[in-house]
Structure formats: structure tokens, C-alpha cells
Amino acid sequence: MQGRGNRFGEVAAVYDDARPGYPPEVGPAMASYMERPLETVAEIGAGTGHGTAVLLGLGAPVTCVEPDARMAAVLQARFPAVTVVAAPFERWVPPPGGVSLLGCAMAWHWLDPQTRAKRAFDAITPGGTLAVFGHRYAYADPAHAASIDAAFRSVPDDGVRPRPDTWARDDIAAAGLFTGVELVRMGRDLPMSTAEYLRLVRTFGPFRARTPQEQETLLAALARTLDGLGGGTTLDLRTTVALARRAGNA
Template sequence: MAQVFGEVAALYDDVRPGYPDAVRQAILDYGGPIGSIAELGAGTGKGTELLVAYGKPLVALEPDPRMAAVLRAKFPQVEVLETTFEQWTPPARKPDLIACALAWHWMDAATRNQRAFDALAPGGTLAVFGHKYGYAEPGEEQAIGDVLRAVDPTVVERAEHWVRDGVLASGLWSDVEERRFTTYVMFSKSRYLELMRTFSPFRRHTPDEQRRTLDGLDAAIDGFGGSVHLELRTSLVLARRG
């Protein structure tokens, strides 16, 4: 499943929203000066867009060659490695920052904290951030949720603070904290349907289920005015290697 996004790499890069610059500044405020960076599960570079602004050496890990191709084209200054976090051998000079944007759940849950801790330089920072897709209008959230549950009633959301709780539970990190940011984005119906095609729960469905999902969303969005007002709830979990 971690490579399922490669099937829609260009669409993913076009339609997925990026991150507010406040996330970049919060990482800097927390960890101080940065010498080098490693990014896990970089995809097409939605998180990379923030990280390159530091102007420091950056290596990005992305196992899907189709996603990695988009990433390289966008950021020729970044060293892109087509590998998983679990297969990666960190350099002798360890990075000061390990960042992961909306991909922490793809890392092996039993080892991801220990691997990140071991890969960081002493005093280095772990920064895990990502969006939770909410809706500014309760009626939109209800209508869209009804469609998605009708197609797949087994889908459950992760606990609200699952990243923070997992980092804390590892017992490895010091100064663990979570920061939240909220931004609002208006999507036309057609663009929202394209966004839906890039989500992993949608992509793992059968073609018939995908068609029913898109048809149901098409009708639901028409029912509340033809556009979707997204509320992007961005979490940033920060931790330090002591």
C-alpha cells in the first residue's frame, strides 16, 4: 500500500494541499540551527517544500520510483533515495533533523521511533507533521461521511493524538510536544473528487467501489452548493534526541 500513490503521482502532487509556513518556523524555533536534514516518505515533496527553505543539505527517502521522479523534477537540489526508511543506512554524519510529512503511519510501527532516534545526531530533532482533513461546514462533513461509510463502513480514523502518544510511549525522546495549525481551503467539486482519488482508503477499494464513491460524492456536493470548504487541521509533533 505504501506505493499505491505512484499510480496517481502527478495528480497527487497537483491536488494535495501543502503545509503552512508556520510549521517550518515552529520546527526551527524548537530545534534551533539545522545542519542537515533527512525526510522520510517524501512522496512528491509536499513536506519537502517547507524543508528546502532551510537551505541545508537534504536527503529524501521515497520508495516509489514514480513519486520519486516527480520529487526529483521539483527539487533537483535534493538527494532523493528510492528506499524505505527500514532499508536506509544513515550516513556516518547523522542529520540534525529527521522530518516526516503524512507518512509516519507507513513506517514500521514497532521500529520507527528507535530507527529515527538512532539515525539522529545527539540533540537532533524529530518532526512529524500531517493534515487531518476536516470540513468547515458540519453539513458538508455529514454528507460526505455518509457517502464514504455507505461504501465502506469499516473505515475508522486514527486517534487524534496518535503520533504524539506513540512517540511518548517509546520512552526514547525528550521534550515531546505537539502543535496545531488550522487553515481553510475551498475546493470545487471536480477538484475535491480528484483529491479523493489520491487517498489510500479510496485507492484500496475495488473499481466498482471507487465508482460508487465518486458518484455518491458528486451528488452530495451538488446538494450543498457544488464546492467543499475544507478545514485542514495540521498537527506537528516535535521530539528531541537527548
């Protein structure tokens, strides 16, 4: 995984607690898309298991590939029945013939953009499914969004810009390897106190990449902002599931 390093392992417990899970519609969206019986599932960049919980609900054995040993340890403790491989996706060897479903929750952007689609394609059995899913954190109140954005901009710009909701689908389609590429959208409001929001921010990749001083400055600015907004905010949590199929018959 490109550029991820140890950003998340340093806060594995916070990540597990602060990151929101997925709505119950995600698993059925995958199940209704699949054309062949589900036999085996693998997950790329599984983290501490938020996406794993969805994939386990599909009823097949799950192998999780997670490059950070500290994240993998939390994942294994949460789901003892899951096979956890503590390695980057690029070094993982899929089972002969591939897996029925390859999932990736909030990690597709960490994979090498030049090779991720081809590696995923090669890991899936003919007729199998790729499911890339995740959240985008927006805000229910535009005034809150403007104030929180101003707080983020009060420290040096990290150069990271939000990706459009369709980016994973578009990236997979652009590779030209998969068929039936589509996007399922869902969303919900998620109220968060100041403390809850600050814990969530501590798990963001761009935040982890900042210097310790910049992190402290940003958290203080966000705390002042959210307290001024009444002690928290409500996220407009946008969840997308990009689905694609490897053509052919097993």
C-alpha cells in the same frame, strides 16, 4: 513502509497537484524548537515533495527517502537540488553520526509501528530533532461533514477510522526514546469545488485500497453529494507538527 505498496505511485501526478501544501508557520515552528545548528536534513516517505518544500526552507541540505520510484521521479523533478533515495525507510542507511533533523510528512503511519520510533532515533544525531507533520481533513460545516460521511458509508466500509489530532505525538512519546515531545497545531479553511475534492479523494490511501468498482461508486456518490451542497465544500484543514528531541550532545 508497511502496506503502502503502489497505492500512490499510480496517481503521482494527481497527488502532487491535489494535495494541499503546508502553512508558512510549519517551518518556523521546527526552527524555534531546534536546540543545535541545523546541518543536515532527511525526510522519510517524501512523496512528491509537499513536506520537502517546508524542509528546504530551513536552509540545510535535504535527503529524501521515498519507496515508490514514480513518486520519487516527480519529487526529483520538482526539486533537482535534493538528494532522492528511492527506497523504503527500513532499507535506508543514515549518514554516519545521523542527521540534525529527521522529517516525516503524512507518512509516519505507513512505517512499521514496532520499529519506526527506534529507526528514527538511530537516524538522528544527539541533540537533533524529529518532526512528524501532516494534515487532518475535516469540514468547516457540520452539515457538509455529515453528508460527505454518509456518501463514504454508501460503499462497503473500509474499516479505516480517523486518527486523533494528537496521535503522532502520542506515538512518539510512548516509545520512551525521545525528550521534549510536544505538539504544535495550526489550521485554515480551504474551499474546494466538487472536482477539486474528488481529485483529492483519489489520493487517499483507503480509497486507493478499494476495488476499481468501489472507487467509481464512491466518486459518483461524492459528486452527487457535493453538487447538492452547492458545488463543493470547505475543508477545515488541521495541520499538526509533532516535535521531539534525541537527548545528548554531538
